[in-house]
Amino acid sequence: MNIVNLSKIAWKAILLNKARTVLTMLGIIIGVAAVIAMLAIGEGSKESIKKNISSMGANMINIRPGAGMMPGGVRDMSSMQTLKLTDYEALKSATLLKAVSPLVNGSGQAIAGSNNWATSIYGVSPEYLTIREWGLEKGTAFTNEDVKKIAKVVVIGKTVEENLFAAGEDPLGKTIRFNSTPFTVIGVLKEKGENTFGQDQDDIIIAPYTAVQKRILAQNYLQSIVASAISEDQATEAVKEVTGILEKTHKIPENEENDFNVFSQQELISTFSSTSEMLTILLVAIASISLIVGGIGIMNIMYVSVKERTREIGLRMAIGATESSILFQFLIESLLISISGGILGVLLGLAATFIVSSVIGWPVSVTVFSIVISFLVCTFTGIFFGYYPAKKGAALDPIEALRYE
């Protein structure tokens, strides 16, 4: 038996039945294309979520007050005043944190000249920019010195600049009023666009936390503390360390719930990724069904082919084909159909993916993995659904087969 010769025979049979072969392939083509496209869309949305969340600051760790169940229900988080500046001071000693910043925020009206704009002000330390990985477009950031002096200086976001100042006007050195407190603009943040949740990240004013606490909010507690771990891998460990430190400073007994909450970006990413992953699995499962249907199509056609070529099988056996030659001839035939279908399916899938991303604008990402897996599935489909009809052909009795009308 010679695989090369048998492949030639199988290839010839396929060429003699072009229309039928293409129709048979169609099931596989559509199935594979669907799997490739669905995986690309799923992977694309997962990646875009990841990118969006880490654009809010990679390795970021959030510490919020609250989470304690009090008699009478859950208390509103923002009204809880458990986070203090002492916590912030304590966290500065954490070894797994690169940067820590307190965060107090309030919303209100910002006014510059005759323009006014409703926005939020964030009171933070200079390290906040490091944590969020935000850069400055112009000007400078405030310093620890400014924090100490409770300096009334602000860095504004792009949206705020556009709404408070005329185009071409340099905001640096200008005074804006936030809830009637005057601040001097010393910097403008680089544009960042919307985040995953559709929030405009440029609609923001940043000021030293001391100034916001004392001049605007008149409060001595913090809304939250943000920090960043020294590396992505250390984020989970850092969360543990932070929790440990705060449990100590808050003097929380071992069996009681904490009055604060620590969570990392990683957790946020995995929450959103798992949602999109479930969706991907669902889409791929639906696409796989069409692949199975395609496989059944191959089996059907191979049955017809074996039946139709019964005399041919008889002749081949009479002139020296062994059972395994016949088996392999038909197996190669179904394999060629499924693999060619697979190749065309991958191309169609890539085309569909391209259309989805360029016309609808969805984020997509084609992985080598998805191509390899659909290829393997195709090969498996060809063998699995081709074997039984091929076996049937090989088991024919040559005398009976030659007599078959």
Next chain:
Amino acid sequence: MDKAIIEINNLHRNFKMGEEIVHALRGVSLKIMRGDFVTIMGASGSGKSTLLNILGCLDKASSGDYFIDGINVSELSKRELAGIRNQKIGFIFQSYNLLARTSALENVELPLLYNPDISAIERRERAITALKRVGLESRMKHIPSQLSGGQQQRVAIARSLVNNPVILLADEATGNLDTRTSYGVMEIFQELNDNGITIGFVTHEPDIARFSKRTIILKDGLITQDGIVQDRLIAKNELAALPVIN
């Protein structure tokens, strides 16, 4: 004519048809020598097809010995039998059994595709030689539907020759052909036989049998007659004697 190409001794073949056992062959012994041209005749049900299937290694005897070219076939596995069919036997069928939409040349090459020792180049050369022997060198690229019945049967003969078999086995090879074409085909068989090729020929037409050298008549699974053809016909002469049709 010194060596027995085929030797069968006391061959039996029983088929089970439901409860009943049908004895298709009831002890057939036969020798076919190299260069022989044997016709096997008999009414339907006489066992001639069963005998041909066994001679062609498509079927195995229930008992008895069968030697082809010195090899004891009764001891071979299915795979080995396929090998014997591929290397030792050339089959010719009543309905030609050519592959449709496949050129004459490729049809003739077919048996060699199952012989891994033969290269693509040798395969092509041998197929061309075989087609030349049956006078079809000008029709090599034609597909069966472009050929007449006689030409198709000649392609089938070329296919049976291509593996240099020790014996050609023809099953009613002229059954689908008119007299003139039949005689044309018999002319080829006689030419091949004159060149030393051994032929086993199953037919139920007595006038076709007269082209061979020896006739065996089977009846109810036994050989009832086995004799030399006395008034042998030469196909070439018979063809010339046929009335000319425009």
